Amino acid sequence: DQQVKQNSPSLSVQEGRISILNCDYTNSMFDYFLWYKKYPAEGPTFLISISSIKDKNEDGRFTVFLNKSAKHLSLHIVPSQPGDSAVYFCAASETNNAGNMLTFGGGTRLMVKP
Amino acid sequence: NAGVMQNPRHLVRRRGQEARLRCSPMKGHSHVYWYRQLPEEGLKFMVYLQKENIIDESGMPKERFSAEFPKEGPSILRIQQVVRGDSAAYFCASSPKQGAYGYTFGSGTRLTVV
Numbered sequence: 582d583q584q585v586k587q588n589s590p591s592l593s594v595q596e597g598r599i600s601i602l603n604c605d606y607t608n609s610m611f612d613y614f615l616w617y618k619k620y621p622a623e624g625p626t627f628l629i630s631i632s633s634i635k636d637k638n639e640d641g642r643f644t645v646f647l648n649k650s651a652k653h654l655s656l657h658i659v660p661s662q663p664g665d666s667a668v669y670f671c672a673a674s675e676t677n678n679a680g681n682m683l684t685f686g687g688g689t690r691l692m693v694k695p
Numbered sequence: 696n697a698g699v700m701q702n703p704r705h706l707v708r709r710r711g712q713e714a715r716l717r718c719s720p721m722k723g724h725s726h727v728y729w730y731r732q733l734p735e736e737g738l739k740f741m742v743y744l745q746k747e748n749i750i751d752e753s754g755m756p757k758e759r760f761s762a763e764f765p766k767e768g769p770s771i772l773r774i775q776q777v778v779r780g781d782s783a784a785y786f787c788a789s790s791p792k793q794g795a796y797g798y799t800f801g802s803g804t805r806l807t808v809v
Contacts, residue, residue, distance in 0.1 A: 585737075587737075615798070617800075622802070622803075622805075623802050623803070624699070624701075624786050624788075624800035624801050624802045624803050625738070625786070625800045626800070627798065627799070630796075670737055670738065672738075674794075676794065681726075681728075681743065681790075681793055681794055682728065682740035682743060682751065682753075682754070683728075683730075683738075683740065683798065684740070685730075685737035685738045685739070686737050687735075687736055687737040688736075688737055
């Protein structure tokens with residue numbers, strides 16, 4: 582039972598345009614969401630996060646939107662740059678969960694073409 | 696301030712051998728998490744440890760896998776009698792306190808079972 586899903590395995594975008602990566606979740610107990618970027622042969626690198634009390638968080642070119650009623654979040658990257666090409670994972674956690682594990686989606690491979 | 700250090704980066708084991716993966720958390724971080732990434736999949740939680748304590752091992756296979764985080768030294772993930780299906784990237788993360796904030800991943804150990 583996949584609690585966090587990224588339905589698009591890959592996305593190709595032209596440099597300078599907007600990249601939109603989507604993520605859906607099923608567990609209503611999740612209250613904190615994160616996006617990680619991963620290059621080959623490296624560990625995931627934290628990008629941006631959002632608490633369930635917010636619907637938007639922005640950091641430079643990166644904005645995360647959360648729609649709790651739809652159990653959906655998205656990551657917007659604008660403008661996209663070739664260096665953004667990587668695999669992006671969304672992850673979710675329950676603040677009150679003593680384990681504080683992160684539940685990851687399967688990832689979306691973003692390719693930004695020059 | 697060094698990040699999360701994992702070694703070895705690559706490990707090749709024959710079926711039936713033991714694999715030992717090491718993780719040194721970031722300075723000041725006392726919470727350690729292990730995740731496994733199978734090919735073309737997202738990261739899956741395995742175990743959460745604090746010094747000398749296993750807090751949550753709900754993601755660990757029941758047999759052959761064990762983890763420890765001793766008072767001194769790195770955290771160790773041990774896989775006994777490895778099988779081909781254990782081939783994966785194993786990532787360690789650490790955080791300064793309970794919760795998803797400040798979660799930092801290492802570069803991972805890629806285990807290949809031949």
